[in-house]
Each structure stands twice: as structure tokens, then as C-alpha cells.
Amino acid sequence: MPSLPALPALAAGHGRAVLLDADGVISPLKPGMVARAVGATIPLAIHAPATLKRLGNPAIQLLDLLELFAFVHPAQSLAPTPAGFARALELPVPHSLESAAQALPEMAALLLNRLEAGKNTPANRDAAGLAARMGQAGWLWAPYVLHALGQPDARPDGMAMRLWKRLPKWEEVAPRPPPSSFAVAPAEARARLASLLGPAAEQRPAQADFCSAVTGAFAPREAEGSPQVVLAEAGTGTGKTMGYLAPASLWAERNKGAVWVSTYTRHLQRQIEQEASRLPPGTSVVLRKGRENYLCLLNFEDAMNAETRAIPLGLIARWAAASADGDLFGGDLPGWFAELYGQGLLASIADRRGECIHAACPHFSTCVIERVIRDARQADLVIANHALVMAQAVWGGLDDDNVPTRYVFD
Template sequence: MDFLPDLPAIVAGHGHAVLLSADGELAHLTPGRVAKQLAGAIPLVVHGPATLKRLGNPAIAVLDILELFAFVCPAQSLAPTAAGLARFLEVPVPATQEDAAAALAGYAEALLAKLSLGRDVPANRDAPGLAAAMGQAGWGWAPYVLAALHAPAARADGMALRLWKRLPRWEAEAPRPPASTFPIAPAQARARLATLLGESAEQRPAQSDYAAAATTAFLPRAAEGNPHLIIAEAGTGTGKTLGYLAPASLWAEMNAGPVWISTFTRHLQRQIESEAARLGPLEGDRARVVLRKGRENYLCLLNYQDAVESKRGIIPLGLISRWATASSDGDLMGGDLPGWFAELFGHMFLASIADKRGECIHAACEHYTRCTIEHVVRKARMADLVIANHALVMAQAVWGGLDDEYVPSRYVFDEGHHIFDAADSAFSIELSGTQLAELRRWLLGAEGTRSRAKALAQRFEDLTAVDESLIRHLDAALLAAKALPAPGWSARLAADLAGLQHTAANPSELFLQSLRLQARARAQDAELTGPMPVEVELFPIEDEIIESGAKLARALEKLRAPLAALRERFLDRLETEAETLDEPTRLRLEGAARSLKRRAIDPLAAWKRILDSLPTAAPTPGMRPEKIHFLRLEREQGQDRDIALLTHLLDPTEAFIETIAAPAHGMLITSATLRDGVDN
């Protein structure tokens, strides 16, 4: 059955295009002639934005087969070309642009036939109402999709967009018991590796030796603070990924505990995930391997709901609704959402529905029990292997846990040559206008903007209402937060005179302005006219910075103290009311205490330490300093936009050892290019 009428099709190259008319005639055209030749007809294309760009961005409507693919095959991907569609549909790949243009209609028909065949499966129950709603928003595929679903008269159903009503809820589970510490024998690791490789695999003695050597990282720890640490170089072709997956997976199975595998690049994370699939699934619902990423990578149901209710971007929201119900993890940025989705609808669209730094309200959110991030967190708690990046793993260790209090005891750091850079970032301190302003926004809310960011008083209203002392602490903190940069601070920073009175009254802005003046004074004139950030040494330091820094330090302590008192009262409630607190309230208190510490108390304490040290932190000439202090002036379109005071450790691996390695029981650091200090 054909669902499409005869439609034109376009395949655009660089400087030319092939147009197949609805009558089946092929024409080779220059980009500028295509729109005129179409005469208002809507053509089939693959990757509309790229096609239109090659045509000179004419004002024409197109039917992008990638959009149809995203609707019919959610959470699947393919190369965004005619050849990619052909391979997915398992049909001959077109050899020429003419062949591709002639094949597009067949690809679309095949996708519609696939949808029609599965129209009665549960996943397509809401598809007619969703397609009709997208059609009302101007989606050109809607009538053909409805025909394939045998529902040409379907009405738009707003409920079909309410993804937050359909995703499954997670169930609270008891914490996992501490892992055992049974060792892995080298022979066991070799045997597991052979099983993973299969009988027909090429024999690589170096890979087997590597797997055997890696078992040292999984021996029982003999003394506190003295982990089994092995540094292993494995050159390209050794097969190190399976080499460490063999002992890691065995240890996790034998000891009922997770091994965290950390990488620097996203590509390697996916490679490890693919290789780990050889282990096969576990019985029941427990996932063997879970990929953990930063919260900003995942779909936020509250942001998605805001977008739906404001009727912004109904077409991409409809496709996201289809994807999210089929997705394995809700990862918008590199998961099973096709990478070209952002090219079709814009990276800003995806950013608008992802979790945002500081905005998550955790257990206070009405969608908390369906939250995509919380699903991943809970899957990771029970997994054998957790794959993450260096930044996330180090943040977890610094904070004593990420979304819970769990810190792993066994690590594998692949791409170990990047540990220095990752540690440098994790253990550095940045005091900038942006950081200070973000904290103010987290505490006081959006302050007149259209953002949904709520003030702390709103987020904690139900927790503080039970105790007048809590309200006093909260009020004191919110009053002290006025010392942080107010809205418009960046524009005032860039002005030499404008806003001077306001700046003088605000200790944060006064300090930022003093940093800016020193940065500009110490920079080269050519740097101040260029587009790149300007970096200068902090020392020798101007008196104005020390004076304004002392004033800011006092203001930050006035903010930190009531927030710390508020957190202590939340923790007291968790202890004294443990037998009477219901589960939602307990989760709210735990989340509130955790977010107060990470978002406010810890940063405020770190900033105050920097400010307090300014009078005495100047390095002695000729001596090796422990820390490096410098200023970075951010510029945009010829204007100063932000200024930061940064403190980095000269050797951040010392902090890595103290914070991550020493508390661990075992750690493997590996890379294709890795040497110690004596070139071994």
C-alpha cells in the first residue's frame, strides 16, 4: 500500500542539485534555480538544514525523511544521508545523486510501512493523537503518518505530549551492602578474557598478560590509605579494554560490588560500553553496565513540561516524546538520540529541555519518581560496571558521593595520561562574576527574568515552615545573598563609570572591578583588543584587591554561616525524627542538605579561603610554589564580560592521590601512552 502521493525529491551537492519532479523527470540545476523549478511543491530531502544551506537557504518547505525516521524508529540512529537510510532499510545503496533522488520516496514508503505494521503495538497507542498535534503545529508528515496508522481523522491529543505521565516510576531500594574483597587470580582473568573473545579470536599473548597483571588492582587492601595501585601501558593493538574488563567484571560478580571505569573522552565510553556487551545481560532487571554522565546531559521532565505548556516547538517536542519512551537512559547529548537531531532543530532546543546547573529541585519536583537522571542513578547503584568520565569521578570523590553518599572502592582509569588535566580542573578554585552570580540566582531566584529558577525560600518552603529557627536562618542567608553580583553586573563590569555607585555598594562587584582594573593594567595592549581571554599573574597584587577582598570575605561568611546552620538543622531532623519521617520528606531533607553543601557552603568556604590568603599568598621569588594564582579576563565583542581569580595546584596529582587514590582499595591507571617519572 502506498501512503505517499507522487512528490518531488532533491539531493543537493556543493554548487549543484539533482531534482526529481513529481512526474519522475530528473533535472540538474544550480542551487538558485531549485526553488523556481519546484513552483511551490514540497520536496523530499534527507537532512533539511544541510540541503537548504547548499541551495542558498531558499524560503521553501521540505519533507525531511530524518524527521519521519525519528518518529517511526525512536531511539535508533543512522547516518543522515540517503546511503545511511539505504543501509538501515537493508536495500541497495544508491551509487549516484540521481539514484539517491529516485530512491527517497521508496525510503519514506518503507518507513511508513514499518509504522503501519506496528500500529497496534503499545508503543504506538498515542501515536495518532501525537501526530495530529504535530500536524496542527505544521508538521508536513502528519497526514501520511496518520494514513499509515489507519487513523486519518485522528484528533490532536495534548495528553500524547505529556511524557511525564507515561514514563515508568523508579522504586526505592535498600542500599547495596558493602562489597566483599575476594581476589581474582591471574588464571581466572585469562579464562574470562578467552570467553569474552571467543574461540575464533586472534590469540594475543600481550592482551592475556595484561589481563593477568590487572588483577593486582583487585587484591584485598592490606592497610588503610594504601591501595593496590597499578600503572599499565598498553600500546595500540594490545586490546586493553577487554584486558581490564575481564578482571573487573569477575571481581564485580564475585564481590557484589561495582567497579567504576573512568575515561577522558566520550568516544571511549561508548567503546567500552560496546565491548562490555560481550558479558551478556544479568538475570532480572539489574543492569550489568551503566553509563553515568553529568546531569546536564539528560532530559529534564520539568523543563520539557514547561516547553509543552508554552507550546514552544511542538514538532521537536513530539519527536522527543517518542524518543524518551524508547530511550535506554534519557541522555540527550550522546545517548540513543541521533546526533543529527540537534542539527535539525537546534542545539538551543535540546539545551532548553536538559537539566540545568543549579535548577534541579530533586525530591520537590513533581516528576521526581519518573526522573530520567534518578533512573540512571539507581541503575548505577546496582550495576557491576559503571562507566563515567574523569571529571564526574573526581567530583564524586571530592563531594563524598554524587547523588547519594556512595564512593567506589575499585577504579579503572583509562586514558590515564589525561588524569593530570582532569585533576587540575577538579581541584582548582575559580572565583568569578559568573560563579558568584549563579549562586545569587540559586539563592534568590530569577529576580525579574522569565526563567523558572525558584528562590531557595520557595524550594525549601515545606521544610522550613515547621520550625521558626529554620525560617530565621533562611531569611538571614537570603539577606546576605544581596552581597553577590546583582542582575546586570556584567554590563556594569565593562563600564568604566556607569553603575559606579551600585558597584561600590556591592562587595562582590567592587572586588570584581578591582580584579578587572589590575588585569587590564598588567595585560599587553594588543591582548585587550583581541577576542581571546586575557590572563595575567595575580602577584604582585594591588592594595585595592586586598582591601575589597577582605570586605567580600566578610560578606561571604555572613552568607555561609546561616546556610550551614540551616543544613545542620536539616541533618538534625533526619537523625532525631528518623522513626517518624515519611519517605518523601526524608528524601527532601537529604537532597536539601546535599544541595546546600555542594551549591553554596563548600564554594563559599573555598572562596573565603582564597580571599583570606591574599595578603600572605605571594610566592617567594626563586622558590617552588604549591599553588599558582592568576586572573582571567573574559571578553566578548570587544567588551569585558567577566573576570575570574583562579587558583591551581602546581601538581594536582597530589590532590588526586589524597582524595581519590588513598581512600580506594584498588586502582588501575592505564593508557596507550603512559610513563612514570623514570620513563618506565
């Protein structure tokens, strides 16, 4: 286990704080007393901006455990509180400021221990050079991270920031043939729903009835230009999402085609994606959003020129290499990242509407946006928002073979 020198720890509430000094002595403090009590030391804390705000923004530095977590566990999240950390790290949950302050050193040691255990994995191949580069820009965790990686004297490596060198290249795949038009019978949809929910699930007759009703939308068209439309409504708690995912997945499986599920917000997209995790193994589910939601590698490269951004961009480089889809604003980048470094940073490295140069971009072959687009072309279920679905329908209107034939608007 990497040696972690005795560090002070600071836990702040509303109107009061607790400081654990390097000798293990706990001192309750009023906000105005914190700067003098801390002195020249740098205490551990969770969510430095929020902690400092609660204390009246004293002129002190903090070792933010959120930064260490983002480096050690990229593309994972937790609640940015002592209790959230404890649950994520499977430690006893602190129930007071005193116990929270006492827990912070153990949390830091555990994260560094995990980093040490994985130092030889492919994911950490460039971690030392990246941490040294971030340390060059003033990252307070750099010496501890380098020690955990077994490379305390590692030199800063600007190449480690060039994440496009590590991202896999996407490949063009032949378009899928047009789907078949085999129907889904109500009884089949009910059986699929029952198998997805499992024998221990609560019996909800209304959900099964809803599932049967929506199968009409998956029947073959009786005439060109006359789609089968079903308007189905059910009360809150019925289980509508699984009610339509059951026949939708069955239709996609049987007809080798895609069903597009369209909803309004990112949050609803994620909810549907979570429900879709129950679908049979091998069912391909892809989340689609507008381009402005995703990391742009060219904008990231431009942002690297600013020394003041080296620390957050280093963490973004770690995240992007582990991310499922490169979604900056609703994917696996923790929501608190923007609270630490500002929403403007994320906006500056996201794709901006109308600016993409597509195939002329030097990073086109590793572009996360292009990868998601191609994944969606081969998917069984695509979960998108209404605006994108409507735009896709218009853009694909000149080629009927590329237009989805089954939609669910939720």
C-alpha cells in the same frame, strides 16, 4: 501498505541538484534554478538544513525524511545521507544524485509501511494524537503519518506530549551490602578474557599479559587506607579495554560489588560500553554522566508552552519513551537532531546545574536522571567520566559503605 501520493524528491550535491518530479522525470538543476523548478510542490529530501544550504537557501519547503525516521524509529540513528538511509533500511545504496532522488520515495513508503505494521503496539498508543498535535503546529509529515496509523481524522492530543505520564516510575531499592574482597588470580583473568573474546579472536599475547598485570588492583587491601594500585601501560591496538574489563567483571561477579571505570570523554564512555557488551549475560552495566547531559522533565514541560517548538518536542517525546537512559548529548538521540532543530533546544530541556529541585519536582518519580543514579547503585560495572567519579568520591566520603572500592582510570 499506506498509499503515498507521488511526491517530488530533491537530492543536492555541491554546486548541483537533481529533482525527481511527481511523474518520475529527473531534471538536473543548478542551485539557482531549484526554487522555480520546485514551484509550489514540497519535495522529499534528507537533512533539509544541509540541503537548503547547498542550494543557497532557496525559499522552499522540504519533507525531511530524517523527521519521519525519528518518529517511526525513535532512539535509533543512521547516517543522514541517502547512502546511510539505504543501509539502515536495507535498500540498494544509491551512488549518484539521480539514483538518490529516485530512492527517496521508496524510503518514505517503507518507513510509513513500518509505522502501519506497528500501529497497534503499545509504543504507538498515543502516536496519532501526538502526530495530530505536531500537524497542528505545521508538521508536514502529519497527514501521511496519521494515514499510516489508520486515524486520518485524529484530533490533536496535548496529553500525548506529556511523556512523564508514560515513563515508568523508578523504585527505591535497599542498598547493596559491602562487597567481599576475594582476589582475582592472573590465570582466572586470562581465562575470562579468552572466553569473552571467543575462539576465533586474534591471539594477542600482549593483551593477555596486560590482563594478568592489572589483576593486582583487584587484590584485597593489606591495610586500611592503603588501596592496591597498578599503573599499567600498553601500546595502541593491544586491547587494553577488554584487558581490564575481564578481571573487573570477574571481581564484580565474585564479590557482589561494583567496579567504576572512569574515562575522559563521552565518546570513550560509549566505546567502553560497546566493549562491555561482550561481558557475560546478566552483567549489569550502567553509563553515568553529569546531570546536565540528561533530559529534565520539568524543563520539557516548560518548553511545551512555545507553539514553535511543538514539532521537535513531539519527536523528543517519542524518543524519550524509547530511550535507554534519556541522555540528550551522547546517548541514543541521533546527533543530527540538533542540526535540524538547534543545540539551543536541547540545552533548554536538559537539566541545568544547580536548578534541580529533586524531590520537590512533580516529575521526581519518573525522572530519568534519578533512575540512572539508582541503576548505578545496583550495577556491576559503572562507566563514568573523571569529573563525576571524583565528585561522587567526595560526596560519598561520609559513608564508606556507599563508596566504590575498585576503580579503573582509563
